[in-house]
Amino acid sequence: MTVNANPNIPEEVRAVAADGTQLRYALMEMARDMDDVIALGRGDPDLDTPPHIVEAAKSAIRDGRVNPTPVKGMDELRKAIAERMRAVNGLPVAAENVMITTGGQEGLFLAIQALIDPGDEILVPDPRYSSYDDAIRRAGGTMVSVPTNREDSFNLEAEAVEAAITPASKALLIVTPSNPTAGIVTEDRLRAIADVCIRHNLIVIVDEIYGKIVFPPWRHFSIGSLPGMAERTITLDAFSKTYAMTGWRCGYAAAPVDVIEAMARVKQVTTGPVATVSQWAGLAAITGPQDCVADYLKIYTERRGALLDGLDRMGFAYGEPRGGLFVWADCSSTGIHATELSYLLLKEGRVLIFPGTAFGDAWREYLRITMLEPIETLKTAVARMLPVLERYRLPPPQND
Amino acid sequence: MQTPTTLSRPLAQRVAGLHDPRAPSATATALPASVIDAACAALDRGETHYTDRPGIPEFRAWVADHLRERYKIKIDPAEVTITCGSTEARFVCLTLLAPPASAVLCPGDSSPIRGALHLVGAKIVDAIQDDISLLYISPDVYRETSTELLRRAEETDWWIIYDLSLAKTDPPFHPARNPKLASRVVTINSLSASMPGWRLGWMAGSEMALRLRAGKQAITICTTAVSQWAGLEWVRTQL
Numbered sequence: 142m143t144v145n146a147n148p149n150i151p152e153e154v155r156a157v158a159a160d161g162t163q164l165r166y167a168l169m170e171m172a173r174d175m176d177d178v179i180a181l182g183r184g185d186p187d188l189d190t191p192p193h194i195v196e197a198a199k200s201a202i203r204d205g206r207v208n209p210t211p212v213k214g215m216d217e218l219r220k221a222i223a224e225r226m227r228a229v230n231g232l233p234v235a236a237e238n239v240m241i242t243t244g245g246q247e248g249l250f251l252a253i254q255a256l257i258d259p260g261d262e263i264l265v266p267d268p269r270y271s272s273y274d275d276a277i278r279r280a281g282g283t284m285v286s287v288p289t290n291r292e293d294s295f296n297l298e299a300e301a302v303e304a305a306i307t308p309a310s311k312a313l314l315i316v317t318p319s320n321p322t323a324g325i326v327t328e329d330r331l332r333a334i335a336d337v338c339i340r341h342n343l344i345v346i347v348d349e350i351y352g353k354i355v356f357p358p359w360r361h362f363s364i365g366s367l368p369g370m371a372e373r374t375i376t377l378d379a380f381s382k383t384y385a386m387t388g389w390r391c392g393y394a395a396a397p398v399d400v401i402e403a404m405a406r407v408k409q410v411t412t413g414p415v416a417t418v419s420q421w422a423g424l425a426a427i428t429g430p431q432d433c434v435a436d437y438l439k440i441y442t443e444r445r446g447a448l449l450d451g452l453d454r455m456g457f458a459y460g461e462p463r464g465g466l467f468v469w470a471d472c473s474s475t476g477i478h479a480t481e482l483s484y485l486l487l488k489e490g491r492v493l494i495f496p497g498t499a500f501g502d503a504w505r506e507y508l509r510i511t512m513l514e515p516i517e518t519l520k521t522a523v524a525r526m527l528p529v530l531e532r533y534r535l536p537p538p539q540n541d
Numbered sequence: 542m543q544t545p546t547t548l549s550r551p552l553a554q555r556v557a558g559l560h561d562p563r564a565p566s567a568t569a570t571a572l573p574a575s576v577i578d579a580a581c582a583a584l585d586r587g588e589t590h591y592t593d594r595p596g597i598p599e600f601r602a603w604v605a606d607h608l609r610e611r612y613k614i615k616i617d618p619a620e621v622t623i624t625c626g627s628t629e630a631r632f633v634c635l636t637l638l639a640p641p642a643s644a645v646l647c648p649g650d651s652s653p654i655r656g657a658l659h660l661v662g663a664k665i666v667d668a669i670q671d672d673i674s675l676l677y678i679s680p681d682v683y684r685e686t687s688t689e690l691l692r693r694a695e696e697t698d699w700w701i702i703y704d705l706s707l708a709k710t711d712p713p714f715h716p717a718r719n720p721k722l723a724s725r726v727v728t729i730n731s732l733s734a735s736m737p738g739w740r741l742g743w744m745a746g747s748e749m750a751l752r753l754r755a756g757k758q759a760i761t762i763c764t765t766a767v768s769q770w771a772g773l774e775w776v777r778t779q780l
Contacts, residue, residue: 254660403553
């Protein structure tokens with residue numbers, strides 16, 4: 142089954158099916174034109190930014206504290222982030238090792254531009270968040286996939302990393318917890334991966350944007366805290382997911398000073414400083430009470446349970462979702478290509494879900510489903526999906 | 542605690558050609574009360590999530606209306622993308638419209654585009670030559686030097702960026718009024734003069750509008766939500 146040969150897929154989807162990012166946006170635009178769609182596609186928390194953060198931003202606005210900041214960000218915010226990363230993540234960083242970015246995605250873009258020359262290879266776990274592709278392509282780099290699998294809950298193996306290394310390899314990108322798989326790279330694996338990176342002098346770019354959303358007993362671990370890694374690690378994070386602040390567009394990067402200086406040079410010509418009001422909001426988030434983080438994790442834990450129950454009823458398999466806001470579900474039992482299944486679930490079930498093909502060409506038997514709706518809405522989504530699956534599910538192949 | 546100062550491997554070569562960031566120089570005058578109220582009201586009603594990738598529909602509609610009323614050019618709101626200042630608009634346009642090794646014709650001040658074009662690997666020239674891919678002009682040079690260049694543009698496939706954001710003058714004409722050029726003209730503007738810390742700009746028009754939108758999304762996804770609502774109130778009441 143191939144996407145392009147399937148007559149059930151509309152032209153607006155087929156036209157962008159080879160580009161994961163555009164495929165996601167094409168489905169979102171179709172959903173926007175429909176009534177009563179349950180959106181389990183985009184990674185935008187439905188929860189509100191906590192009130193104390195909103196109030197801090199409003200105070201800054203009313204007090205007129207909204208003039209532009211340096212490109213690297215407000216000094217007090219960089220200092221607060223450094224203190225937090227030292228205390229919580231064990232990273233040996235000071236304010237000079239930190240810069241503020243326009244969301245986590247820009248942090249990745251800036252890091253790639255600052256590090257990757259044409260011809261350099263960057264190792265990326267597969268599946269991947271496809272917005273990375275554009276940043277790597279613009280820098281003239283080559284993405285080399287490192288396989289992960291459901292049986293291993295999409296944990297990353299040092300052996301797989303080492304097997305992908307060539308003389309052109311310059312960096313390894315780690316996303317933990319992972320978008321889209323919800324797997325985490327465990328501490329024991331990160332220690333082994335760090336050994337590989339030191340041995341081969343690889344840089345590590347680690348995206349930890351979901352690092353505060355990890356379901357016990359699993360725990361997040363920062364590879365940059367390991368001996369010998371500080372001088373080769375760029376750690377990316379943002380306020381977007383932890384504090385439900387996607388619309389503020391405020392993230393940060395921690396790295397050796399020369400990398401921060403280089404990223405700032407690029408940022409100067411890319412977007413300039415982050416909106417000042419967003420930086421005040423970020424400062425309130427990171428220095429204020431952290432109860433909201435635990436409260437949100439409890440909510441996501443309950444939703445995860447409800448969603449997994451629904452997937453069990455649908456006959457979908459999945460690797461254990463250990464962190465983040467998604468479930469990466471194996472829909473192969475339906476016999477339907479993921480792109481077509483996403484379209485059918487949207488068109489006939491009014492549930493927006495992204496196909497695995499938006500995160501890597503090979504993932505035609507997977508769906509990425511968010512848990513960013515209340516439990517009752519998630520149950521309604523499951524109830525809508527079940528009859529669609531029954532209608533289109535192909536019988537299992539007969540063995541002779 | 543030993544904090545890291547130097548990466549274990551060399552940085553990308555392109556970084557060496559970029560300048561260190563300038564210290565912030567712009568200082569805004571006090572915002573009108575209605576703009577402050579609009580920003581706070583947006584936060585109170587929960588405008589803290591991603592907006593539509595190209596920006597809130599109300600702001601895009603205002604941009605389209607403004608371009609039509611002020612410059613008599615026809616822009617669909619769907620061809621408008623709200624950006625993080627004019628810096629992002631310039632970066633996206635230049636990196637997507639000027640291929641590496643091509644020439645960008647800039648008859649005026651080229652300082653706003655040097656950094657982005659360095660990253661692209663395109664060169665800046667101030668006279669017509671064979672490998673020009675893009676003409677970058679602002680209203681400040683429109684009348685003196687650009688009339689002939691725009692006539693030449695009719696005979697070529699040059700893209701045209703008409704950057705209003707840094708201009709000292711704002712004459713009521715526009716290269717997109719020429720139907721032979723309209724599909725290849727992108728207009729850039731911003732609120733940097735009046736609301737510099739809010740990082741709000743836009744890019745509008747051309748047959749590449751959707752690709753430009755995708756290019757912006759790949760970097761910052763969308764522009765800060767509260768900035769868009771504050772900016773919308775500003776343009777509705779102050780312009």
